[in-house]
Structure formats: structure tokens, C-alpha cells
Amino acid sequence: MDSSIFCVLCGGPFELESHIYNIDTEREAFQWINSVHLLGSPEAISPYSDLVILGDDEDLQNTSNSDDVFLSMETSWTSMDGDLLRIGNSFVQVLSDHDTGEVMFPLHGSCIAIASRVIETRHTPSRTRSSLARLNRALQDQFRFRKYFAGGVGNDLFDLYAEYSNYGPRSLLAIDELGWWGDAHEKFLMDPINIPNLTSFLFSAVQATPRRCSRAALIGLPERWPQELERLPTEILDRITEFLPPKSIIALHRTSRTLARNVPLDERFWRNHILDGSLLPHIWDLTREQLEYPRPGDQQSGSCFDIQWGWKSIVKLLFKKEFPLCGGDSRLEGVPLGFWNRCRIWKIVEEACPAQAKIRPA
Numbered sequence: 001m002d003s004s005i006f007c008v009l010c011g012g013p014f015e016l017e018s019h020i021y022n023i024d025t026e027r028e029a030f031q032w033i034n035s036v037h038l039l040g041s042p043e044a045i046s047p048y049s050d051l052v053i054l055g056d057d058e059d060l061q062n063t064s065n066s067d068d069v070f071l072s073m074e075t076s077w078t079s080m081d082g083d084l085l086r087i088g089n090s091f092v093q094v095l096s097d098h099d100t101g102e103v104m105f106p107l108h109g110s111c112i113a114i115a116s117r118v119i120e121t122r123h124t125p126s127r128t129r130s131s132l133a134r135l136n137r138a139l140q141d142q143f144r145f146r147k148y149f150a151g152g153v154g155n156d157l158f159d160l161y162a163e164y165s166n167y168g169p170r171s172l173l174a175i176d177e178l179g180w181w182g183d184a185h186e187k188f189l190m191d192p193i194n195i196p197n198l199t200s201f202l203f204s205a206v207q208a209t210p211r212r213c214s215r216a217a218l219i220g221l222p223e224r225w226p227q228e229l230e231r232l233p234t235e236i237l238d239r240i241t242e243f244l245p246p247k248s249i250i251a252l253h254r255t256s257r258t259l260a261r262n263v264p265l266d267e268r269f270w271r272n273h274i275l276d277g278s279l280l281p282h283i284w285d286l287t288r289e290q291l292e293y294p295r296p297g298d299q300q301s302g303s304c305f306d307i308q309w310g311w312k313s314i315v316k317l318l319f320k321k322e323f324p325l326c327g328g329d330s331r332l333e334g335v336p337l338g339f340w341n342r343c344r345i346w347k348i349v350e351e352a353c354p355a356q357a358k359i360r361p362a
């Protein structure tokens with residue numbers, strides 16, 4: 001592995017050399033590593049750019065569907081390529097700002113997909129700036145900051161060489177020799193997009209969560225007469241909240257005791273917004289049918305769709321996207337390695353592209 005050429009979002013390589021990685025490199029779960037795209041500013045790939053050697057009669061195709069950012073078609077990289085990434089018959093120098101001041105970043109297609117979701121979740125949509133443009137700008141700014149104001153640390157923009165006492169290495173780049181000889185590196189290479197056992201994991205976590213009684217009975221009586229919105233019949237409030245994001249429903253619930261009673265945050269609320277991906281946007285691909293019907297051998301009466309299951313507890317469990325090495329919640333044992341990797345990449349992007357407003361469970 002050429003340690004200077006890696007995906008700046010996940011710290012992973014773009015090629016799996018079988019003599020280095022103690023894994024079956026042909027396994028389907030590792031193939032996402034080989035899918036590379038270049039992300040950068042359009043001016044950096046102009047025919048006059050020092051970063052580009054264009055093939056005869058060839059223009060680099062921009063697949064971003066946007067004029068404010070360049071995204072190359074899918075390509076690949078091998079250690080023989082060094083810092084020149086081949087696209088068709090052209091070559092682009094990556095991770096170097098040369099004279100242009102702009103950098104071309106090689107990134108995994110899966111990391112770009114996750115980053116786009118993070119940005120769409122945390123930023124209000126803009127007609128003038130696409131998600132990819134936001135990502136590109138964040139990477140360009142961080143590259144310059146690290147190079148000119150933080151003492152120069154190679155291509156590590158987000159402390160990917162760091163290791164935390166209770167969470168372990170932040171990326172593959174921080175793995176020590178013991179980790180390479182063992183299997184500690186495997187989870188960093190697992191496909192973070194296609195996770196076949198994600199729904200089963202969530203199902204098991206829900207089953208292991210103690211049920212709780214209704215919280216509605218614990219809300220005190222209103223201290224004054226209802227005013228304005230509070231005077232609406234609950235049927236109307238139900239209809240209104242159908243169109244609100246969970247963040248707004250939680251805010252409405254917290255407004256007063258009357259609204260706390262009339263806009264309940266019961267298990268149905270937490271369940272529905274987990275399943276539609278709005279409360280835990282990093283879990284967008286649950287197999288809803290698998291959670292709606294009891295499966296043969298399920299010990300609990302009724303289905304997982306039962307509103308008494310502790311769905312709010314599941315939100316709190318998975319919202320942080322953290323998996324401590326020891327002392328963690330027992331429901332996180334057996335977490336799919338692809339999901340672990342998705343959460344890791346998601347958190348790195350969250351740090352790279354700070355939110356405008358955060359959604360937190362009540």
C-alpha cells in the first residue's frame with residue numbers, strides 16, 4: 001500500500017494487494033475498495049491545468065450533473081500509478097495543489113455516497129450549491145489549512161492516523177503491526193453501503209431492549225387554559241405532524257404540557273421515524289417487511305412492529321454511532337462490520353462538514 005495515496009474520508013486504500021492484506025481480496029464485501037472517483041473543482045481539470053495530462057482529443061467527463069464541482073467517471077488505481085490517476089487516456093495528479101491552488105481528491109464511490117447523505121441531512125438544500133460542491137469545498141479548505149497552518153501532515157486531513165483509547169484506531173492508517181497480523185484491519189475494509197444483515201442486527205437489538213410503560217401517564221396536567229395551537233383537536237394535530245420532520249415534532253411536543261399530551265412521543269413515533277430513515281439517517285436501508293412480521297421461531301408475542309417495543313432506546317443506542325472497545329452496551333455486540341464502517345465514515349464526514357442544526361433524540 002502506498003501510504004501517501006488513500007481516500008481522505010476513510011483512510012482506506014484503492015487496491016487490495018493479497019500479499020499485504022490477510023484476507024480473501026476477491027470477497028464481494030471488499031470490492032467497493034476498487035471503485036475510485038476524482039472529486040475537485042472544475043478549473044483544476046481544465047486543459048491548462050498543471051494537474052492534468054489530457055489524452056488525444058479527450059475531455060474529462062464531469063458526472064456530477066453540476067457546474068460547481070467536478071466528479072470523474074469511475075476508475076481504479078494501482079500502486080504502480082503513484083499520484084497519477086488514469087481516467088480513460090488522460091492522467092490527473094491527485095492530492096497535490098501544484099500551481100493551481102486546487103486539489104483533486106481520489107475518493108471511494110461509497111465514501112462519496114455516504115458523504116452526500118451526511119451533507120443532505122445536515123444542511124438545508126441550496127439551489128446554488130450542490131452537496132458534492134459542499135464536500136469539495138470542505139476538503140479543499142481542510143487541505144490548505146493542514147498544509148499551511150497545521151505544520152503539514154501529508155494527506156491526512158482528518159486525524160486518520162489517530163488511535164483512541166476506548167475506540168481503537170480511527171482508520172486503517174492507524175493500525176499497528178499486531179493489527180495487520182491479526183484481523184483488526186478487516187472491519188475497515190468492509191462494504192459500508194451493502195450490509196445484508198443490518199435489519200437482522202436491528203431486530204436483535206430491539207428484542208434485547210426492555211419494554212417500557214407509556215410515558216403519557218407521567219405528564220402532569222396543564223397549568224393553564226389551552227392557547228392557540230394547543231386548542232386544535234388532536235385529529236388536526238395528528239394530520240399536521242404527518243408532514244413534519246421528527247425534529248419539529250419533538251420541538252412541538254416540548255412546547256407545553258398540553259402539547260406534550262396531544263403530540264405524544266410514544267413508541268409508535270420512534271418506530272415510524274426509524275423505519276423511514278428520518279431519525280437515524282445513517283440507517284436508510286432497513287428491510288421494512290422483515291421488521292413488520294414475526295418470523296418463525298420468534299419468542300415474543302406479536303411482531304417487532306409492536307408499539308411497546310423500546311424503539312426510543314434504539315434511537316439513543318445508535319444515534320451516536322459509537323462502538324466502544326469495552327464497557328459498551330451489550331446490544332452492540334455482533335454489530336455488522338459494514339455498519340460499523342459506515343458509522344465510522346459518517347462521523348468523519350460530520351466533522352469535515354459541520355452541521356447547521358443538529359437533531360438529537362429527546
Ligand SMILES: [Zn+2]
Pocket residue numbers: 007008009010011012107108111
Ligand atoms: Zn473511502
